[in-house]
Amino acid sequence: MYTTLRKVTEKAEKLNFTVGSFNMHNLEMLPSMIMAAKEMGSPIIIQTSAGTAKYIGYGVIASVCKYMAEHESVDVVLHLDHAKDFQDIRDAIEAGYTSVMYDGSSLPFKENILRTQEVVNYAHARGVSVEGELGTIGGTEEGVFVKENEKVFTDPEAAKQFVEATGVDALAVAIGTNHGQYKSKTELNLPLLKKINETIDVPLVIHGGTGVKEEDIRQCTNYGVRKFNVGTELLVGWTKEAKRMFGQTKEDASLRNNILPCNDVVSTVIKHKIGIFLNLNAN
Template sequence: MLTSTIELLETARINAYAIGAFNIYNLEGVKAVINAAEALQSPAMLQLHPSALTYGKSPLVALCLEAAKSSLVPISVHLDHSTSEKDIQAALAAGIKSIMADGSPLEYEKNLAFTREMTKLSHENGAVVEAEIGRISGTEDGLTVAEYEAKMTDPQQAAEFVRETNVDTLAVTIGNVHGKYRSEPKLDFPRLAAIRRLVDIPLVLHGASGLPESMISKSIQLGVCKFNVNTEVREAYLDVLKSTNSLSSPDLLDVMEKSIAAMQSVVEDKLQLFGSCGKAWLHQNSPNGVLAFK
């Protein structure tokens, strides 16, 4: 069932688990996420990067929304990492009610102004907004300690940012990186705890691909209730395509089925890691709010 992102995250926050948000690009990705969520009775999110939105346009959005509506478990549809008002307007017009207005590449004041404007626009269209403060790298290589720490979210600044923009959820940077971790991940949990004390909205952690179970669990304990996953799911899909190169005439439907199964396996592993398995009933029993375990 199509569900509000804020309902998913608030219910997860109250009950100490996290929602897996998976970037998808086509029907196979959608089926992999929905199949995994239904198999494990877990809520989940379908995320569209602006590049996927540009590629698939409103038909891809319609596919995601219909798949969410038809699902037996709670699913929301979200525009990920959008730095463009044009993309946000296109997503809203296509029916997406969950937007990431990403001004993090900008200087703080410009990020504040962009996020404030996009939050107002999104709220006027009935959509919730995720923003980001701090700058998540694609890699930590080549940075000094001071440069690395400067990219992280400042707790006091985060509190000011939330007050000034009225965003609904906040992606934070505590040492997490996009893509693969080239060395052992090092997350700044004292920083996360300080942010949690000052910011009373759901927190999001990008770059969950490759984070060990202990760091996932600790992040959830400290208030993270949404993890973004892209790299590992995408790699599972590409590995299947690469494996067909040696076949003289592969059956296309067979390849698609194998790609769905490969991606579904990764999604299922992540849902188990995030602690959301078996939690679908919480959302199904709270259509107008959030529900905590008695």
């Protein structure tokens, strides 16, 4: 069914697994993303930046997700990633998104609380889930680069205060991951993640998941991570295959035959990740 972040993370909490949250970068790849989750028997969170949503249309994306969730019988959440502008949140919710992230992580602590509270009030009144963020995740997000020495890890006590004051449904934590990292792997601060999980009650979210070592993903799940974002790996995989395909076919060749293999790459990555996120050998 077409559902919310709150519902799928509740299910994940009960069964100790993580829900994969995958960035769609164009409309072409969306159906194969949802079919990959269906094949694995897992819920999926489809997330878009406000930029992608404006490029394709919030309502177009929501319609495809809703249609496929119902007709393919798979749990699909549609989530707006890293919104900093209230108007984007309103546009997404009005178009049918079931979850939004308000990213006030670059604001002073108190202002982050106040603005996140406003978003929570607005979203919850409409049955929509909210993810907040505390601390800074490295790398580039929507063109803004966070330098290594400007990264601030999430403080567990501040996280407790933030979650209690705002009522967010999930919290993105900064424990060393970087957006856009795909050529190397991250050293995660797993003891900090464990401490945060012991201190607060809400599902935790990892951003920059492409750079996380596979053996660390299982540990993240066991430490309360219920939403795990993967974006760059899909972007890079799709683009590489597109370059290869378009580089070798004639310009009047069927577009479909060039694009199908690109979507297949995305599908393969998603199925592989979900296989780890489901945490089947743990209890």
